[in-house]
Every structure is written in structure tokens, then in C-alpha cells.
Amino acid sequence: MSATLDGRQDRRQSGYDAVLIAGPTASGKSALALALAEALDGVIVNADSMQLYRELSIVTARPPAEDLARAPHRLYGVLPAADAFSTGDWLRLVERELKEIRASGKLPVFVGGTGLYFKALTEGFAELPDIDPQVRTRCRSLADEGGIDAVRQALQEKDPKAAADLKDLQRLTRALEVVLSTGRTLADWQREAHGESLLFPDGCLRLVLAPPRAWLHERIARRAKLMLESGGLDEVRALLQLDLPKSLPAMRAIGVKEIAALLAGEIDGQEAERLLTVATRRYAKRQETWFRNQMADWERLDPSAERAEEMAQRIAERFVR
Known part of the structure; x- marks a missing residue:
């Protein structure tokens, strides 16, 4: 039987209840998640804190409409930028989504670059007290x-x-x-009790994309250029018109400050592109540090070595016994 899963029994025999795909920004996580969801009858669940915000589609590189049509996607663009969303809030949304996905017999495929979300998902999370x-x-x-x-x-x-x-x-x-x-x-x-985790680590196929630095930097540079050329300016202009506090997470997404400076005439397009590239590279480095320190036992994959579809096919074969 092929790995495209004619029946769900094959997938259950793999022993995996979910696939988790982490990695730095621009490393090809979304492409791999989509290919795996198509191969394994999966539902993609967002684990990126910025892709939650509906006003930030281009700036956060949210999956485009054509990808959304190819496989079910959950928790993308579900929050207004005015919300200050916590990890606990995300877990509550995920708990609801997991119940629906499991009831449908499909495989949850979590994908994103927010390391804390994955840690909370598999290790539990201590709820903090209400703040005055x-x-x-x-x-x-x-x-x-x-x-x-x-x-x-x-x-x-x-x-x-x-x-x-x-x-x-x-x-x-x-x-x-x-x-x-x-x-x-x-x-x-x-340090208090972490509470119960929604997923058990050993029951998940846990993957981290770890591309070569030069390959990732080139993709980041292309993304910065595309952001400025494909509607990022209009998106940030609309966000700024909401006059939201600068401390909100959405207002601190990479691209907002740089494009705001461009719109204000403080810098030109070339400088905006340079600043975007630098900021994104620094963010990717912080993500890689987190994954190295907090996800040492996750399997590493090099997305520069093969196309997402080829990688997904190879991974999907593990689900067929």
C-alpha cells in the first residue's frame, strides 16, 4: 500500500498520534507540513504565535489561499491584532481542535516556529495567576x-x-x-506543577528543520524582498491605522517596525529591505538556539537536501506497516 494512506489503520499502526514540525523562519516548515498532510490525511495546526493574527498575513508569511485549499488548516488568522495572546490561551484553542481532529480520524500536523508552544504542548504548562x-x-x-x-x-x-x-x-x-x-x-x-500535556512526546513524530546557514539566509533575503513587493506595505498601513499599543505582540512582529519607518519616510525601500533581512536573520538565530537547547532529542532534517514533497514521502513511509 502506498504512503498516501488509503485507510486509517495503516497510520495507527505507526504508533504516532501527531506530527510536530518546528524550525526557524523561512526554513520550509509550511511546505513540508502541507505535503505531509496530503500524504497522511492530516490537519495542519498552527504553532506560530504571529500567524494567529488575522491582520498579519503577508508579514508573517501565513499559508496562501491555494495552500489552505489543499489541506485543512487550523488556528491561522483567528485573532484580532488587539489581543495579547498567551501560551495558555493557545493551548486551550489547541485542546478543542485536537478533539475535533481526533473525532474525524485525521492526523494532527503541528507546524511553527514558536518553541514554547511545542514545549507546552508536549510537557504541560503552568497557568500563571490572574493579574490585577x-x-x-x-x-x-x-x-x-x-x-x-x-x-x-x-x-x-x-x-x-x-x-x-x-x-x-x-x-x-x-x-x-x-x-x-x-x-x-x-x-x-x-516551578509549580506543569499540568497535563495534551500530547505525549513519545507518541509524536518530532521534527526540527535545520538548514545550512547560507541556504536559510538566502531564503530570508528573498522573503524580505517579497514582503515589500507583495502587499506588506498595505498590510502594515492598515495595522497602524488601528492605533494599537506598541507593546502588543502583533505590533512587534518582524516587519511592522521596518515597514512603518518606510511608510513614515524615515528610510527608503532599500534600507527597509536590509533591516527586514537583518531582523529576520537574528530572529532565526534565536529560534535555532532555542531548538538546540530545548529540543535536543528531536530529529533533525535538512530541508536544503531535498524537495518538501520528497521529504514528506520518505517520512510518510514510516506510517505504513
Whole structure:
């Protein structure tokens, strides 16, 4: 029997309940997920925190309409940019999707570059306490007005370790909110019981795309150019017209700041493309560091070595016994 799965019994015999595909931005994750979903009667579930936002399709390289028509996709473009979405919120959406996918007899194929989502999915996640609304307003105003340096300075007194270790404005702001609202540090809360995971690691085929650096950088450069030429400017212009706080996750997506500067006349198109490329390369490097440190036991694949369809066919053969 071919690996395109005429019946579901073959897939069940593989022992895998789900496929998880992680990797740095522009590494070809979506193409592999689509090819696998077609080969294995799968449903693709988004595990990228920025592709959740409906206003950011081009900027986040969300799957285009023709790909969405080829296989079922879940959790893409489901949130307004005004939402500040947490990992716990994502897990709650995923729990609902998993129930529906399993009831349909299809295979969930998770794909994305947000390492924390995969970690929470397979290891469980400690829910943080509710934050006092006044504390949240105060902290986010500080983030909007003073930026990362102001938040880090405010956090230094209450939680010096988090102030030193965290590099992202959203996580720094969250750590400040937690310690001011509860009197306990974010690390204290995270050491609590993680809760039950939605998927067991051993029951998942866990894959990380690990391309050569030069190959990835060339694809990132092409993506930056395409973003500016295929509607990215209009997308960011519409987002800016919503006048949202700069501390929101959607407002900090790579491409928003660079294109906003271009629209304001602060830089030209060539400089915007250069800044986009540099920012994306730096982000990819951070992702690779996470995967190396947090996903050491995941299988590595080189997407530069073969086409996504060929790789998917080879992987799908594992599901046939």
C-alpha cells in the first residue's frame, strides 16, 4: 500500500498520534507540513504565535489561499491584532481542535516556529495567576512609553534574574506584571506543577528543520524582498491605522517596525529591505538556539537536501506497516 494512506489503520499502526514540525523562519516548515498532510490525511495546526493574527498575513508569511485549499488548516488568522495572546490561551484553542481532529480520524500536523508552544504542548504548562488590571495597565503603559530599557530597570529591583535573562519586551513586561501583582517571581510560578500535556512526546513524530546557514539566509533575503513587493506595505498601513499599543505582540512582529519607518519616510525601500533581512536573520538565530537547547532529542532534517514533497514521502513511509 502506498504512503498516501488509503485507510486509517495503516497510520495507527505507526504508533504516532501527531506530527510536530518546528524550525526557524523561512526554513520550509509550511511546505513540508502541507505535503505531509496530503500524504497522511492530516490537519495542519498552527504553532506560530504571529500567524494567529488575522491582520498579519503577508508579514508573517501565513499559508496562501491555494495552500489552505489543499489541506485543512487550523488556528491561522483567528485573532484580532488587539489581543495579547498567551501560551495558555493557545493551548486551550489547541485542546478543542485536537478533539475535533481526533473525532474525524485525521492526523494532527503541528507546524511553527514558536518553541514554547511545542514545549507546552508536549510537557504541560503552568497557568500563571490572574493579574490585577491596574498593575497590567501600569506595566504596559511603561512598556509603551519607556520601551524595553524602562521595563528592565523596573524589574531589576523585584526580580533581578528575570531582568538579566529575558530579552523580549513582552516577556519582561509579563514578569513585571506577575511579581508586582502576586509578590512572587515568574520563575517561582513556573516551578509549580506543569499540568497535563495534551500530547505525549513519545507518541509524536518530532521534527526540527535545520538548514545550512547560507541556504536559510538566502531564503530570508528573498522573503524580505517579497514582503515589500507583495502587499506588506498595505498590510502594515492598515495595522497602524488601528492605533494599537506598541507593546502588543502583533505590533512587534518582524516587519511592522521596518515597514512603518518606510511608510513614515524615515528610510527608503532599500534600507527597509536590509533591516527586514537583518531582523529576520537574528530572529532565526534565536529560534535555532532555542531548538538546540530545548529540543535536543528531536530529529533533525535538512530541508536544503531535498524537495518538501520528497521529504514528506520518505517520512510518510514510516506510517505504513
